[in-house]
Amino acid sequence: MTAAAQWRPMRADDVDGVVAVAASAFPDHFERRDCFAERFALFAQGCFVLAEGDAVKGYLIAYPWPLGAIPPLNSLLGALPEARDTWYLHDLALHPDMRGQGHARPIVERLASEARAQxxxxxxxxxxxxxxxxxxxLGFEPLAGDATLARKLESYGAASRYMVRAL
Ligand SMILES: CC(C)(COP(=O)(O)OP(=O)(O)OC[C@H]1O[C@@H](n2cnc3c(N)ncnc32)[C@H](O)[C@@H]1OP(=O)(O)O)[C@@H](O)C(=O)NCCC(=O)NCCS
Structure with a gap:
């Protein structure tokens, strides 16, 4: 019998499982393992996994980042900004077996509570x-951006949109 899947804070030994879920969820947006490890090292309080026993079945990664500034894909951040008023939800992804079962909303709401509290x-x-x-x-709306924002979105693909949820 396997344990029911539950969200919990990410641990350092989850990174390989996170990378595997990311590879299946974002086949067109590859990011290196060290990008995930760095985000966890910089801001563990914004990193969660959906764990089923020891297996990672989903993850959410978020960290403070300036409004309208999009981190380039597959790149190290180096450091986080001092301003913490905007959190950037970098990824939310579930293993295909876990989708459509209501796992997304609770972790987005948990993140919103954490972000608000901080x-x-x-x-x-x-x-x-x-x-x-x-x-x-889940309460996000597209933000009409300027040419700079549009240019930054290019690496994410033509259908990508920058979206914001007020807390
Ligand atoms: C996006 C993803 C996390 C959603 O997971 P999920 O298991 O389908 O989400 P949930 O079942 O928790 O659904 C959450 C809510 O969104 C709704 N929803 C799900 N997909 C939707 C869609 N395509 N359009 C509109 N609403 C949708 C659900 O009906 C549910 O609403 P409810 O809470 O009112 O019932 C999942 O499909 C995934 O991992 N996809 C690959 C990675 C990805 O694309 N991530 C997001 C890109 S930025």
């Missing part, structure tokens, strides 16, 4: 994989 006023993200309606259901 003084953030909004969460931003880049929607890919045609996920705009999904994110709208």
């Amino acid at each position: 003084g953030a006023v909004r969460i931003a993200l880049v929607s890919v994989n045609d996920s705009v309606p999904f994110w709208q259901g």
